[in-house]
Amino acid sequence: MAAASSSSPPRLAVRGLTKRFGGLLAVNGCSFEVEAGSVVGLIGPNGSGKSTVFNLITNLLHADGGEVLHDGVPIGGLSLHKVARRGIGRTFQEVKIFRELDVWENLGLAALGRGLTDWQDRATSLMADFKFSHLKHETGENLSIGQQRLLEVAMQLLVQPGLLLLDEPLAGVHPVVRDTIADIIRDQRRQGRAILLIEHDMRFVMDLSDRVVVMDHGEKIADGPPSEIRANEQVIEALLGASHRPSDQQGEH
Numbered sequence: 001m002a003a004a005s006s007s008s009p010p011r012l013a014v015r016g017l018t019k020r021f022g023g024l025l026a027v028n029g030c031s032f033e034v035e036a037g038s039v040v041g042l043i044g045p046n047g048s049g050k051s052t053v054f055n056l057i058t059n060l061l062h063a064d065g066g067e068v069l070h071d072g073v074p075i076g077g078l079s080l081h082k083v084a085r086r087g088i089g090r091t092f093q094e095v096k097i098f099r100e101l102d103v104w105e106n107l108g109l110a111a112l113g114r115g116l117t118d119w120q121d122r123a124t125s126l127m128a129d130f131k132f133s134h135l136k137h138e139t140g141e142n143l144s145i146g147q148q149r150l151l152e153v154a155m156q157l158l159v160q161p162g163l164l165l166l167d168e169p170l171a172g173v174h175p176v177v178r179d180t181i182a183d184i185i186r187d188q189r190r191q192g193r194a195i196l197l198i199e200h201d202m203r204f205v206m207d208l209s210d211r212v213v214v215m216d217h218g219e220k221i222a223d224g225p226p227s228e229i230r231a232n233e234q235v236i237e238a239l240l241g242a243s244h245r246p247s248d249q250q251g252e253h
């Protein structure tokens with residue numbers, strides 16, 4: 001599906017978002033947008049504020065400043081439940097599934113939590129797409145990390161959210177599952193979903209993203225297509241550190 005027309009508001013707009021933890025400015029006036037039918041990578045060094053941005057978008061945390069708009073509607077005051085019901089799905093760095101329940105039961109509980117009654121056909125087709133139909137009755141704790149991550153994504157996609165936030169979906173996963181996750185993201189984009197992706201695997205982010213937003217010390221330092229981001233010296237320095245600059249390396253010899 002093509003990206004939304006220029007007249008419709010972006011699926012997600014973050015405007016001047018700010019969050020303090022005591023004296024630490026974890027997110028400082030951050031603004032960016034994610035259009036329907038696009039993938040935006042959110043990258044930056046450890047501690048640069050990426051997960052805090054996710055927590056602010058989903059109202060796990062409350063912002064000290066700025067706002068978040070979903071399809072043009074401010075969602076800052078909504079409960080976690082209402083944010084999810086609006087069609088915002090999210091996965092976590094630490095996978096959130098019910099480890100003692102099996103795959104099918106996990107999907108059923110996710111459906112129940114979102115008020116879905118007619119979910120079985122969609123769950124069956126998601127399991128087939130994600131290549132884990134054979135794991136239907138396997139308990140969460142017996143799944144590999146990659147399978148747990150796929151299950152978490154499937155639980156979010158049951159309700160067909162318009163906006164999907166993925167927090168380090170590759171962490172700890174096998175390369176085969178990595179390809180499955182890449183296929184899923186491409187497929188979801190084709191279906192018109194807006195996807196915001198935090199991931200430390202730069203090749204994955206650059207290959208999949210239509211745009212990349214870069215954060216450093218809570219601030220957005222760049223926002224553009226992967227080709228621009230790759231060539232941005234401020235970004236290279238933030239991600240690799242000053243010691244990796246060619247001039248510094250020359251100076252060492």
Ligand SMILES: Nc1ncnc2c1ncn2[C@@H]1O[C@H](COP(=O)(O)OP(=O)(O)OP(=O)(O)O)[C@@H](O)[C@H]1O
Pocket residue numbers: 021024026044045046047048049050051052053
């Ligand atoms: N609940 C909290 N209380 C206090 N400080 C916090 C809290 N959550 C995050 N921080 C701090 O805010 C800053 C941003 O953290 P955040 O987790 O958003 O970074 P990140 O870019 O997602 O990092 P990583 O890539 O390591 O996951 C860090 O300095 C972190 O220690």
